[in-house]
Amino acid sequence: MTHEATPQPYGTPEVPRVAVCGEARIEVDPEIARIGITVSARGTDRRSALEDLTRRNTAVLDLIKGYGDPVEKLETGTFSITPELTRHGRGERVRAYHGRVTVTAELNDFTTLGELTTRxxxxxxxxxxxxxxALRPTSPAHGQARRQAVLEAVQRAREYAEALGANLSALxxxxxxxAENASPYPQAGGAMRTMAFSAAEDATAPPLDLEPQRQTVYAQVNARFTMTPPQL
Structure with a gap:
């Protein structure tokens, strides 16, 4: 009865091994953009603050939904109604109520993004x-970076082998x-641009011209090859 030889985790003089690292970093245009919307309201009583907040939130949602397919995702986040107490006097007296609701929208059309943001x-x-x-998780850019990283690993290993007068024989x-892209939602100072506007009294402002920030996709692999005996 014969047993197949167990592969060794290291090379031998007859079958040397070479270990390399392959890396790739590419830049591509973003596929999606996300914006955050905060709707606020203030009233002297809880009901009036809540009614104003509900009305404004509905206006925001209706406006975003009206753009149809360019809006890939629409989500409501936090909601709050907070009492504001008087600063002077005895007891806890409520001066006003502040309401707030947050909404996030994800779009794939950047021309629509500029118009929607202004409105x-x-x-x-x-x-x-x-x-x-950001890029979608399924973006082909991720596969492109991985393929480039593998090609670089093969090329690097081949150059090492050739420097010894040998050839690669097997992977x-x-x-x-x-393989991951740059953070889709960077912190301030990166790709994020912050805009805060109150209601406009004049005619509707022209759409913002937003310049998409290119995304960096990075991939890294470790590879081990066997090669023919070197010519030392």
């Missing part, structure tokens, strides 16, 4: 934050260390 900023007590540029291992 949202024209609404009563409504502020807009963003945009945050032993290929380890994916991750």
């Amino acid at each position: 949202l900023a024209d609404l009563e007590l409504t502020s807009v934050d963003g945009p945050w540029w 032993v291992e290929l380890a994916d260390l991750g």
Whole structure:
């Protein structure tokens, strides 16, 4: 009865191994953009603040939904009604109520994004934050970066082997260390642009001309190859 030889985790003089790292970094245009909308209201009693907040929130949602397919995602985030107490006097007396609701929208059409952002900023007590540029998780750019990283690993290993007068003979291992794009929602100072506007009294402002920020996609692999005996 014969047993097949167990592969060794290291090379031998007859079958040397070479280990390399392949990296790739590419820049591509973003595919989607996200904006954050905050709707506010203030009233002397809780009901009036809530009614104003509901009315303004409905106006925001109707406006965004009216753009149809360019809006890929629309989500309501936090909601709050907070009492404001008087600063002087005895007891806890409520001076006013402040309401706030946040909404996020994700768009794939950047011309629509500029128009929508301007129209949202024209609404009563409504502020807009963003945009945050990003790629979809399924973007082909991720695969492109991974392929480039593998090609670089093969080329690097081949150059090492040729420097020893040898040739690559087989791939032993290929380890994916991750391929990821730059943070889709950067912090201030990066790709994020913050806009805060109150209601406009004049005619509707022209659409904003937003310049998309290119996204960096990074991939890295570790590869191990066997090669022919070197000519030392």
